[in-house]
């Protein structure tokens with residue numbers, strides 16, 4: 001289906017086609033084809049779509065059309081409200097809407113608000129009103145409480161990554177926000193998963209919604225090669241360095257479990273002359289923006305991040321994601337590896353498995369119905385092989401064979417080497 005058949009008004013279409021051409025979008029993605037005509041028709045929509053499916057444009061484009069149909073008002077009244085779980089996602093969605101509106105006849109004012117930074121600039125920015133507000137729940141409520149934001153004029157509410165909003169404990173804030181919105185409005189609800197709490201939130205909010213579930217299809221499935229490399233935990237940084245060099249990885253997003261680990265790993269990489277920075281929730285917003293920008297501009301080769309970065313980050317053509325520490329849940333695994341192979345590009349997602357974590361990875365594989373072959377890299381074979389569990393049976397289980405005499409000798413030599421490194 002071409003973009004021109006989605007139902008955009010002829011007044012808007014040329015400006016949108018110009019943006020699509022600039023961005024290299026050839027045709028609507030599956031979620032866009034399914035959702036845009038319904039949203040333009042005024043229907044509520046519940047969308048379940050994978051990361052990288054193009055869902056931001058799916059809800060943003062109809063919002064822009066709706067805005068174009070409204071009479072201009074001074075000050076601007078908020079017509080669209082997008083509630084998101086994290087500041088990174090807020091910034092990214094805001095940026096995306098602004099870029100999609102680039103050639104529209106009228107300038108669209110998008111205000112992005114989130115906590116963790118001073119509220120004053122956000123209040124100032126809202127002074128002349130805004131057409132679309134994108135924000136995290138707590139800060140939205142703060143701004144409402146300060147009379148800096150009025151959401152009583154909202155036509156369209158978007159909940160993006162609704163499951164994550166509830167996971168992060170924003171249920172109560174969401175309830176308050178929804179209570180301040182006009183009863184007659186359009187609701188667009190996007191979530192990666194639909195556990196009971198999400199189902200009941202959707203049910204309480206939506207009027208006979210159109211349900212859209214986008215399954216993998218060739219155009220939108222990111223082409224991600226998944227690899228699982230067995231290595232002893234203390235040697236992961238060395239292995240990472242080795243892989244960056246031997247595989248010629250130009251840009252890598254590395255996931256670790258803690259802020260501390262992010263600092264340490266980035267520091268070790270820097271000492272090995274690899275441009276690396278940590279990225280976690282304790283950094284100032286200014287610093288985080290700087291890191292993201294440097295990464296996008298390829299000034300940085302490696303960003304070592306906690307899961308804060310796992311959702312929402314959209315860095316075009318990120319070739320490699322490394323799970324230095326495994327994610328806690330299978331859903332987080334999907335979100336992490338979704339940072340690579342976006343929008344038709346190919347990517348590699350590498351997970352490091354050590355004796356302690358191999359069982360956990362097997363669980364992730366089971367939940368995701370995948371089976372990733374185990375690998376070992378010459379010179380980094382694990383010594384501690386006892387507890388390694390291979391891929392699930394469907395893959396034949398590569399590991400788990402008894403070590404040969406040669407294997408044992410190699411293990412002993414490696415153990416010696418480790419001890420000497422101390």
Ligand code: AMP
Nearest residue numbers: 025027028029051052053054055056343
């Ligand atoms: P999202 O799922 O909204 O995070 O979008 C993921 C990526 O898909 C972003 O990099 C978008 O720029 C890109 N994208 C959105 N729509 C299209 C399209 N129709 N064709 C190709 N890429 C797209």
